Amino acid sequence: MSVPLYQAKAEMFRTLGHPVRIRVLELLQDGPRPVRDLLAEIDVEASNLSQQLAVLRRAGIVTSFREGALVMYALSTTDVADLLAAGRRILGAVLTDRDGLLVELRAQK
Amino acid sequence: MSVPLYQAKAEMFRTLGHPVRIRVLELLQDGPRPVRDLLAEIDVEASNLSQQLAVLRRAGIVTSFREGALVMYALSTTDVADLLAAGRRILGAVLTDRDGLLVELRAQK
DNA sequence: TTCGAAGTTGCAGAAATCTTCAACTACCTC
DNA sequence: GAGGTAGTTGAAGATTTCTGCAACTTCGAA
Numbered sequence: 001m002s003v004p005l006y007q008a009k010a011e012m013f014r015t016l017g018h019p020v021r022i023r024v025l026e027l028l029q030d031g032p033r034p035v036r037d038l039l040a041e042i043d044v045e046a047s048n049l050s051q052q053l054a055v056l057r058r059a060g061i062v063t064s065f066r067e068g069a070l071v072m073y074a075l076s077t078t079d080v081a082d083l084l085a086a087g088r089r090i091l092g093a094v095l096t097d098r099d100g101l102l103v104e105l106r107a108q109k
Numbered sequence: 110m111s112v113p114l115y116q117a118k119a120e121m122f123r124t125l126g127h128p129v130r131i132r133v134l135e136l137l138q139d140g141p142r143p144v145r146d147l148l149a150e151i152d153v154e155a156s157n158l159s160q161q162l163a164v165l166r167r168a169g170i171v172t173s174f175r176e177g178a179l180v181m182y183a184l185s186t187t188d189v190a191d192l193l194a195a196g197r198r199i200l201g202a203v204l205t206d207r208d209g210l211l212v213e214l215r216a217q218k
Numbered sequence: 219t220t221c222g223a224a225g226t227t228g229c230a231g232a233a234a235t236c237t238t239c240a241a242c243t244a245c246c247t248c
Numbered sequence: 249g250a251g252g253t254a255g256t257t258g259a260a261g262a263t264t265t266c267t268g269c270a271a272c273t274t275c276g277a278a
Contacts, residue, residue: 006135007128009193012200014126018236019119026115035255048237050256060203069245071255077202083195084118086188091121093186094169127266144225157267159226178275180225 015059016083020044020052024073028062029081032074124168125192129153129161133182137171138190141183 016022023042027033039049053073056062063076075081125131132151136142148158162182165171172185184190 004128006131008200008204009196010126010128010131012196012203013122013131014235017119017123017126019113019116022115022119022122036253039254045238046255047239047257051237054256060206061199066244069254071244076206077199079195079199079202083192083199086192086195087118087121090170090186090188090192091117093188094121095117145223148224154268155225156227156269160266163226175274178224 032072034070141181143179
């Protein structure tokens, strides 16, 4: 056993712990997307987005493949959607007595 | 809009992104526990554990209360268990892919 | 009241992460 | 081939997070 299991778990969660990476995963829930589309929807520099995509790739959470002139990204497993959903639920529970974020959260599903 | 929703989500995941904090949450899944017990099961300095507990407390993921001489900690919502379970599933999926690559590597020459 | 066990807090140095810039590769069209 | 679009990479400085130490509080027991 090289890396303890709880450390691998921590790394997995930490990988999700960035606003841009969260947005990418949410967008990829609807299916594969070219970087160009992600860039159009997320307000961030191209090189920064690339760095964040590399983090997700290294963690094995997304995969990428080239399609002509475009590079496509996709979730490597649909389980990611479950994780995001579980995160939303906890956020809902935790925020119940805090500000308007809760309203936003409910509107989203 | 105060704090964007995706940023709140990112902070939530980042909060889980630490080996000690993961272990604490796993231990608390079975019910409330005094700090002393956590300290006995996790190999970390008392002050360090306290710092990590404070992070979880600030995020609203755990709550604490005093019981005589002991300070008890508990999950603030049982949804946390779902999140950890979802994390485990993804880790399984991702590591399986890795093993697949390893096998490929070995077979190749 | 004093002692020890149980925890917490503030802080400083160390380590990891983030962001941006510049330079680079890959592909398509002309 | 030339030029433009699409993305990636490496590196540096700025910021955040982590860890351990010392000092502190709170509680129960003697």
